Amino acid sequence: MDGNRSKHEFRSNTLPAIVTVGPVSLLLMFLVVAPLVFVAVMSFCGTDEYYNVVYNFTAENYGRLLSVDYLKIYARSLLISLITTLLCVLIGYPFAYIIARTKSRKRQLLYMLVIIPFWTNSLIRIYGWRSFLGNSGWLVKALQFLHIIQEPVDFLYKTGTTVLGMVYCFVPFMVLPLYTAIEKLDGSLLEASSDLGAKPVRTLFEVILPLTSGGIFSGCIMVFIPCLGYFFVSNILGGGNTDMIGNLIERQFKSANNWPLGAALSIILILLTLLLVKLYQRLGGDMESLGV
Amino acid sequence: MGTIVEMIGVNKRYGSNHVVKDLNLIVNEGEFLTLLGSSGCGKTTTLRMIAGFEEPTTGSIKVEGVPVEEKEPYERNVNTVFQTYALFPHKTIFDNIAYGLKMKKVPKEEIKKRVLEMMEMVQLTGFEKRYPSQLSGGQKQRVAIARALINRPRVLLLDEPLGALDLKLRKQMQLELKRLQKKLNITFIYVTHDQEEALTMSDRIAIMHDGIVDQLDTPTEIYEHPTTRFVATFIGETNTYDGCVTSITDGIATITLENGAVKVKCDESFSILEYATVSVRPEKMRFSREPREGFELVAVVKDYIYVGSVLKCIVSLPNGNELKIERLAGQELPEIGSRIFPYWEPEDAVLIHNDSYKIFKILDEIKLA
Numbered sequence: 001m002d003g004n005r006s007k008h009e010f011r012s013n014t015l016p017a018i019v020t021v022g023p024v025s026l027l028l029m030f031l032v033v034a035p036l037v038f039v040a041v042m043s044f045c046g047t048d049e050y051y052n053v054v055y056n057f058t059a060e061n062y063g064r065l066l067s068v069d070y071l072k073i074y075a076r077s078l079l080i081s082l083i084t085t086l087l088c089v090l091i092g093y094p095f096a097y098i099i100a101r102t103k104s105r106k107r108q109l110l111y112m113l114v115i116i117p118f119w120t121n122s123l124i125r126i127y128g129w130r131s132f133l134g135n136s137g138w139l140v141k142a143l144q145f146l147h148i149i150q151e152p153v154d155f156l157y158k159t160g161t162t163v164l165g166m167v168y169c170f171v172p173f174m175v176l177p178l179y180t181a182i183e184k185l186d187g188s189l190l191e192a193s194s195d196l197g198a199k200p201v202r203t204l205f206e207v208i209l210p211l212t213s214g215g216i217f218s219g220c221i222m223v224f225i226p227c228l229g230y231f232f233v234s235n236i237l238g239g240g241n242t243d244m245i246g247n248l249i250e251r252q253f254k255s256a257n258n259w260p261l262g263a264a265l266s267i268i269l270i271l272l273t274l275l276l277v278k279l280y281q282r283l284g285g286d287m288e289s290l291g292v
Numbered sequence: 293m294g295t296i297v298e299m300i301g302v303n304k305r306y307g308s309n310h311v312v313k314d315l316n317l318i319v320n321e322g323e324f325l326t327l328l329g330s331s332g333c334g335k336t337t338t339l340r341m342i343a344g345f346e347e348p349t350t351g352s353i354k355v356e357g358v359p360v361e362e363k364e365p366y367e368r369n370v371n372t373v374f375q376t377y378a379l380f381p382h383k384t385i386f387d388n389i390a391y392g393l394k395m396k397k398v399p400k401e402e403i404k405k406r407v408l409e410m411m412e413m414v415q416l417t418g419f420e421k422r423y424p425s426q427l428s429g430g431q432k433q434r435v436a437i438a439r440a441l442i443n444r445p446r447v448l449l450l451d452e453p454l455g456a457l458d459l460k461l462r463k464q465m466q467l468e469l470k471r472l473q474k475k476l477n478i479t480f481i482y483v484t485h486d487q488e489e490a491l492t493m494s495d496r497i498a499i500m501h502d503g504i505v506d507q508l509d510t511p512t513e514i515y516e517h518p519t520t521r522f523v524a525t526f527i528g529e530t531n532t533y534d535g536c537v538t539s540i541t542d543g544i545a546t547i548t549l550e551n552g553a554v555k556v557k558c559d560e561s562f563s564i565l566e567y568a569t570v571s572v573r574p575e576k577m578r579f580s581r582e583p584r585e586g587f588e589l590v591a592v593v594k595d596y597i598y599v600g601s602v603l604k605c606i607v608s609l610p611n612g613n614e615l616k617i618e619r620l621a622g623q624e625l626p627e628i629g630s631r632i633f634p635y636w637e638p639e640d641a642v643l644i645h646n647d648s649y650k651i652f653k654i655l656d657e658i659k660l661a
Binding site: 102124186188189191192195196197198199202210211221280 | 298343344347364365366370371372374376378379380381382391394396439442443
């Protein structure tokens with residue numbers, strides 16, 4: 001019934017639809033679809049000896065990307081994204097819970113704590129971390145002052161540092177969907193659980209977590225997928241020791257100047273992302289809670 | 293019949309908002325006690341303090357003789373039926389009802405047996421595998437009751453449990469609840485704003501008003517012998533007259549009203565020159581064509597309202613106040629606009645101390661001084 005109705009509505013509204021949505025669609029075609037097609041085409045091209053793009057059909061780029069070295073980097077990307085996502089849940093959930101269950105004005109304040117970093121350039125914030133963690137940074141100085149360490153220690157350029165930066169960047173993406181889910185949770189259910197003899201921990205596992213699992217799920221997707229493609233965090237904090245797919249792509253387009261290979265990597269990343277979104281939908285995920 | 297819940301000197305404040313004021317409430321074992329009042333009178337807060345969702349600001353609450361103020365809800369042997377049912381939407385009906393037993397780590401076999409037994413008692417057999425969203429309001433209500441009762445609480449707290457049901461279902465559930473309560477012999481503390489519901493179901497009713505229990509008594513006593521002006525007007529329809537006690541002879545007081553003197557039966561607690569309110573139910577009102585001994589009221593018939601078995605006659609007094617008089621259909625009726633003399637049997641009316649007149653008393657004293 002719904003299908004019929006929407007078809008009918010579409011037909012009767014064709015002209016207004018073209019007038020209103022048309023220009024935007026054209027713009028999107030021009031800005032999104034065309035470049036994507038261009039990337040896809042380029043991923044099947046080769047290069048001459050000066051790394052100029054040569055438009056001949058070849059699957060060589062994809063062949064190269066199947067080598068062990070590249071597979072290692074995919075695996076590392078997945079692992080780092082996974083750890084980041086897990087840490088974001090662990091940090092984000094209690095925080096989101098506190099915001100959602102706080103009444104009055106304090107709630108606004110807590111909410112702003114999440115939102116304000118959003119408004120600051122993330123590149124600048126990551127550089128901030130770098131100067132904080134570096135071997136002449138505040139952290140080292142503070143630890144030396146407290147005599148916890150004697151010699152300067154470099155906290156930068158480790159996998160842990162990259163994960164730290166990633167978690168820092170992505171926690172808000174986790175907190176917001178969780179906040180929405182937890183806020184919807186009916187307080188009387190928690191009272192009922194307690195009334196029926198459940199201690200707080202039991203209530204957490206029996207009522208709170210199952211009823212907010214949708215929020216956890218969409219939060220994970222919101223963190224995991226962009227995390228896979230991020231490059232500047234591992235660039236600045238990982239210093240080349242923790243390369244991820246994003247770094248590879250960046251390098252192919254810039255220093256290595258091998259655009260077709262970079263295009264092929266991008267396509268792989270896009271396919272991986274689509275696969276995950278599809279999986280998310282298959283598991284019953286709601287596209288709206290991703291903001292799509 | 294022992295005491296099961298004891299609230300002594302309980303106060304609850306939210307900031308400057310004094311919701312429950314110096315409440316003393318003794319609930320007997322096995323009784324059906326209703327907290328009745330309009331919204332914001334503190335009845336739900338009182339219930340939530342017994343359940344443990346709210347902490348009293350001052351005062352003590354004992355359940356089965358043990359102080360519980362410090363105890364969390366999950367440590368108390370009372371269960372609640374929530375106004376919104378609060379069923380767990382992600383659990384089946386079976387799991388919802390089994391929840392309390394599961395928390396107490398009762399063996400699985402016994403849980404199954406008791407849940408099925410309980411489901412039969414509330415007539416929900418066959419609904420085990422459904423989810424709350426697949427049930428009607430009345431069925432959800434039964435699940436909520438079953439989920440609370442299965443824990444065999446000493447006291448069951450019900451917070452306007454029938455509020456969301458339609459009238460017919462509500463009447464049916466009222467009877468069912470009463471039947472369950474008698475059968476299981478569990479103390480029910482029931483919160484409602486519906487006076488008819490309270491009168492139908494309760495052993496005793498506590499009428500709450502502005503954070504205070506105005507009167508705690510059986511339904512009959514509350515209806516026939518209200519002790520405050522609020523109770524008299526809140527329960528059922530009544531005619532009230534504010535006046536001053538001018539004489540008392542043989543237990544019959546003469547009250548002088550703005551519109552003349554009337555007679556009412558009274559007890560020793562009243563004294564001459566006291567301000568008081570007379571309350572007379574419409575069905576106890578009489579009228580005649582001739583003035584009656586001791587009654588000086590004169591009224592004009594304004595209108596008749598037909599309500600099935602009875603007719604309500606609206607008459608107005610010289611000062612503009614209107615009275616309701618009930619007449620059985622078929623009785624002789626004076627014409628609209630004609631003059632009548634309202635009266636009643638002195639023992640059919642109730643005399644109530646009038647607190648709001650205390651201020652005049654104080655003013656009088658100041659004047660005399």
